[in-house]
Amino acid sequence: MADQSHFLSPPLAYLNAEFMNTPAARPMRILAEYLEPAERLRRARIYDTIVFFGSARCHSPEQAAQQLASINEEIERAGSPSAEQAVGRTRAETAVKLARYYQDAEDLARRLTEWSKALSSNRNFIVCSGGSGGMMEAANRGAAIAGGKTIGLNIELPHEQCVNQYVPHDLIFNFRYFFMRKFWFLYPAKALIVFPGGFGTIDEFFEVLTLIQTKKPRKTMPVVLFGNDYWNEVINFDALIRWGTISPEDVGIFYRSDSVDDAYKYLTHRLTEIYSAPEGLDQVKLT
Numbered sequence: 444m445a446d447q448s449h450f451l452s453p454p455l456a457y458l459n460a461e462f463m464n465t466p467a468a469r470p471m472r473i474l475a476e477y478l479e480p481a482e483r484l485r486r487a488r489i490y491d492t493i494v495f496f497g498s499a500r501c502h503s504p505e506q507a508a509q510q511l512a513s514i515n516e517e518i519e520r521a522g523s524p525s526a527e528q529a530v531g532r533t534r535a536e537t538a539v540k541l542a543r544y545y546q547d548a549e550d551l552a553r554r555l556t557e558w559s560k561a562l563s564s565n566r567n568f569i570v571c572s573g574g575s576g577g578m579m580e581a582a583n584r585g586a587a588i589a590g591g592k593t594i595g596l597n598i599e600l601p602h603e604q605c606v607n608q609y610v611p612h613d614l615i616f617n618f619r620y621f622f623m624r625k626f627w628f629l630y631p632a633k634a635l636i637v638f639p640g641g642f643g644t645i646d647e648f649f650e651v652l653t654l655i656q657t658k659k660p661r662k663t664m665p666v667v668l669f670g671n672d673y674w675n676e677v678i679n680f681d682a683l684i685r686w687g688t689i690s691p692e693d694v695g696i697f698y699r700s701d702s703v704d705d706a707y708k709y710l711t712h713r714l715t716e717i718y719s720a721p722e723g724l725d726q727v728k729l730t
Contacts, residue, residue, distance in 0.1 A: 476623040480616050492571040492631045496647045497578025497638030507542035511535040545581045550703045552585030574606045578638040583609035634665045639673040655696050665713040666697040667706050
């Protein structure tokens, strides 16, 4: 019998991995990163999120303290620090300072999740992060400790970015495109909290400010900039006002906070106010 292998049909186009990774298939990849998360979130009945932004490089307080103790032990054994050890100790001391915000992110995510779970309305505000380590891990960890759902919007990077252990497998979303990831950060978002972070966090924060300033979202999204010591040093909003590149009222787009209690009161008050929680829900008064 003649060999019929050359008559076998090629794979369907959308099952052809070689084709799907070509520039020609880019529109389909983009569309998939819109449709697939939309369907999964619909099945999970998740429509409202509270988004946490922040550095992936931040350690937990335990990790930061351990690193500092380790380098101090090295220096003690050496008798006096080398130049490299001195730099290492300074970095470790800074990491301990930054780790305070890891704990704050965890505590705030936990309290917001507990508050959301206690609501008797059909609103359920789900903590969402970028799904990696640092502040993102802290937010997912806090929500998980409270027994709530939590989302991780992961991004494919040249050096693999691991998803933290606190995001359940069915709520991990992997993205190839940053702009589609940003869309899913903002589309279901009802509030955003920006913890200390680097280029990525600042990019996300300023994009949110730009969208709100230009009235692109048709919803009110409270935005909290958390960590006065960090942000007052990193971004000089007063200089932007002095130079006339933003208006004085533009800094009212976001709320500055430096404590979990204050941020929690602000967010629960604003979300209650905006989304008209049912009668009987305690109204949080701002002082």
